Amino acid sequence: MAVVGAGGFLGGSLMRTLSRSGVEALAFTSAAPAVRDTWHDPALDSCDVVFYLASRISPAIAQREPERAAQEVASFETFLDALRENPRRPVVVLVASGGTVYDQRCEPPYDEQSPVGPSNAYGKAKLAQEAALAAASDRLAPVVLRVSNAYGPGQGTTAGYGVIGHWMQALLAGEPLRILGNGGSSRDYVHVDDVATAMYATLDRVDALRAAAGPTVLNIGAGEATSLDDLHKHLQTTVGRPVPVEREPARPFDRSDVWLDIRRAAEVLGWRPEISLAEGLADTWRDHLGAERRPTRSARRPDAR
Numbered sequence: 001m002a003v004v005g006a007g008g009f010l011g012g013s014l015m016r017t018l019s020r021s022g023v024e025a026l027a028f029t030s031a032a033p034a035v036r037d038t039w040h041d042p043a044l045d046s047c048d049v050v051f052y053l054a055s056r057i058s059p060a061i062a063q064r065e066p067e068r069a070a071q072e073v074a075s076f077e078t079f080l081d082a083l084r085e086n087p088r089r090p091v092v093v094l095v096a097s098g099g100t101v102y103d104q105r106c107e108p109p110y111d112e113q114s115p116v117g118p119s120n121a122y123g124k125a126k127l128a129q130e131a132a133l134a135a136a137s138d139r140l141a142p143v144v145l146r147v148s149n150a151y152g153p154g155q156g157t158t159a160g161y162g163v164i165g166h167w168m169q170a171l172l173a174g175e176p177l178r179i180l181g182n183g184g185s186s187r188d189y190v191h192v193d194d195v196a197t198a199m200y201a202t203l204d205r206v207d208a209l210r211a212a213a214g215p216t217v218l219n220i221g222a223g224e225a226t227s228l229d230d231l232h233k234h235l236q237t238t239v240g241r242p243v244p245v246e247r248e249p250a251r252p253f254d255r256s257d258v259w260l261d262i263r264r265a266a267e268v269l270g271w272r273p274e275i276s277l278a279e280g281l282a283d284t285w286r287d288h289l290g291a292e293r294r295p296t297r298s299a300r301r302p303d304a305r
Contacts, residue, residue: 001203002026002044004034004079005053009155010095010147013196014051021200030054035075040082048088049206051199052079053095060251062122069125076129080136091141091209093202094133095195097126098146098219099187099258108186108225111261112146112217134215141210143202145195148221148260152192152280153287163228164189164281167235168288177243181250183229188221188259191275191283195220201269208268221260222273238281 003018005011006027018025026043028034034041044050055072062069076094083090100123102110118124133142155162157169167177198220202209209216226234236243265271275283 001049001051002028002034002047003051003053004028005051005055007031008053008055009152010150010192010195011051011053012154013152013192014053014199017193017196017200023200023203025051028054035079035082040085044082045085046088047086047090049091049093049203050083051093051095052076054079057122057125059100059120059122062125063120063251066121069121072125073128073132077132080132080140083136083140086140089140089210091143091202091206092133092136093143093145093199094129095199096130096144096146097123098148098221098260101127101130101146102258104256104258108257109223109259109261110219112219112264130215130217137215141212142215143209144215144217145198145202145220146217146260147195148188148190148219148258150190150192150195152284155192155284163187163231164235164284165288168285171235171239171243172288177232177235177245179228179232179245179247181248182256183232183247184227185250186225186227186257186259187231188224189226189231189277189280190220190222190273191280194222194273194275197274198265198269198271201271205269216268218265218268219260219262220265220271221262222277223260223262225257225259226277234277234281237278238285 003011003014003025006015007029015027034044057068057072100120101116101118103115103117104119106115116127118127130144133144151162151164155165157165170177232245
């Protein structure tokens with residue numbers, strides 16, 4: 001088994017889940033890649049299951065730098081080519097986007113049969129990766145997990161990589177929260193540990209996933225909508241004080257309302273999210289507070305001699 005992108009937010013959570021369950025996995029990161037140019041790690045040739053979570057773009061980056069979105073797709077296609085040496089017809093689990101690939105002209109919640117039609121460069125890149133995976137069905141078993149808005153401990157706090165982490169960083173810095181556009185805009189916020197358990201659940205269904213007639217596509221989310229205004233209220237409850245906001249115009253590439261129908265994941269994987277938004281926000285806030293209190297390397301006292 002291999003995890004490509006093991007050093008990232010979702011990949012790190014998956015690796016911890018596997019470790020707690022006593023499951024060993026090859027960990028590939030940007031520092032130790034699975035594929036480099038025309039070379040690939042020979043260990044890939046004997047993997048029965050490969051999780052692909054490598055990504056270096058956000059919706060904002062993809063819109064601003066379309067060449068990086070194109071490179072994201074090309075890197076995945078190169079990776080799939082490297083798997084040609086694997087005779088096992090491995091199950092390849094691609095962590096894709098449930099928040100950007102569906103056609104926003106249709107009303108949510110979106111199930112896996114809802115029309116796709118990305119309105120931004122990020123969604124188009126993610127859907128192109130899905131298409132590349134499906135095209136390789138003759139030599140591997142494609143599984144696509146369309147993940148909604150994942151959040152939780154360890155998430156990056158840079159704007160564009162998740163509103164919850166960015167908002168909590170602003171709170172620690174004493175800055176107001178920015179709400180872009182209509183505060184009634186809704187998203188589907190799913191805790192990173194719930195995403196990891198969904199990925200882990202595929203391991204118990206390998207034979208069925210390999211026997212499927214075509215790609216297995218599953219939505220992974222909380223299955224409920226939370227508006228930005230409601231998220232703001234939840235966060236005020238989490239930190240126990242009023243939190244000021246600044247409202248700004250929406251970005252042209254942002255979606256309006258997006259949340260997912262996750263019933264098929266329950267049917268196929270036996271998976272359901274277990275962490276409520278209130279519990280997840282409290283967990284994430286504790287992590288941010290802990291990170292804030294941990295001394296930096298320069299601030300630590302030297303060892304006594």
